Amino acid sequence: MRITRDLGRSHAWSLHEAVLDDGRRVFVKQGADFAAEAAGLRWLAEPGAVAVPEVVEADGDRLVLEWIDPGSAAADAAERFGRELAALHAAGAKEFGAPWPGTIAELPMDNAPAPDWASFYVSRRVLPFVRLARDRGALSPGDVALVEEACAYAPEVAGPPEPASRIHGDLWSGNLLWSGGRVVLVDPAAHGGHRETDLAMLALFGAPHLNTILGAYREAAPLADGWRGRVPLHQLHPLAVHVCLYGEAYRGSLLTAASEVLAL
CATH class of the missing domain: 3.30.200.20 (Phosphorylase Kinase; domain 1)
Structure with a gap:
């Protein structure tokens, strides 16, 4: 090479x-x-x-x-991706978690399974990074208490139970490569999780043609009522990771999301 x-x-x-x-x-x-x-x-x-x-x-x-040759983001590729993402999620996972130790950026991530999505999400995704951000001086004890309160509320507002989906786990717009008339997924933090997590991540930093992606996804795999309101819940984890990586610049967004969860 x-x-x-x-x-x-x-x-x-x-x-x-x-x-x-x-x-x-x-x-x-x-x-x-x-x-x-x-x-x-x-x-x-x-x-x-x-x-x-x-x-x-x-x-x-x-x-x-x-090697993937980059192309431009097109509406027809976005529609195709929405259907493909629905098919990926439908392929499912054996459990919430994964049989390998996880990472996101340069941070380790616990993929040990949990019996339901809310307990997995709170204990394996949100709270470890919130506490790491506190230890790094980016969150105050009061900030941590607010997110912990939102996490305690998560089982009540997580929506109807769903089986574990096969998700990318870090599906922000930078991890979508538009090439050859479709979307190629890179840099995953893949695991068995909740399919709404991938959709909320697409929305967090504004994926191109987001409405087209979501429309095609929902035609292929309708979402449970109230999914839009649950977006802040699914964004707690990526926002906590960003506070760990980049400091107080993302603190306000994390606390806003926690407050929105508590308002559900």
Whole structure:
């Protein structure tokens, strides 16, 4: 393999374009343990519902992926993605969690299973990162108490019980690659979770053609009543992660989301 271009850095790792001995172009990440990312990509690929890059190699501190040529975000690709995402979620998961240790950005994430989604989400996703943000000085004890109160309320406002869905887990707009008339998913924090989590993440930072994606998704897989109101609940985790990574810039958004959960 020959590195042909440096693409900068992301979090704790470096990014490169490279060419394999057989002439294939690949995308290379170096500088971290990418086992969780590789496992997640392979797991998302299993049902054949969505496009993900092929994992060429995952060894030590290097991850080599199929190269994806970027394209423009188009409405027809968004409609297709909405249907594909619904099919991915419908493929399901054995439980809430995953059989590998998780990561999100450079942070470890507990994927140990839990008996229901609300307990998994609160204990494995939201509270560990809220407490890490407190330990890093980005949240006050009062801030933490507010989010903990919202978490205690989560079982009452989580909506009708649903089986575990096969979700991407970090589905913000930057992890959608528009290429060849469809969306290719990258950088997952994949696990068995609630399908509304992926949809709320798409909304958090404004995915292109979001209404088209959601419309196609809902035609393929209708959502339970009240799903729009539950968006802040599903955004608690990514916002807490952002407070850990970037500090007080996301504190207000996290506390607003917690207050909105308590108002449901």
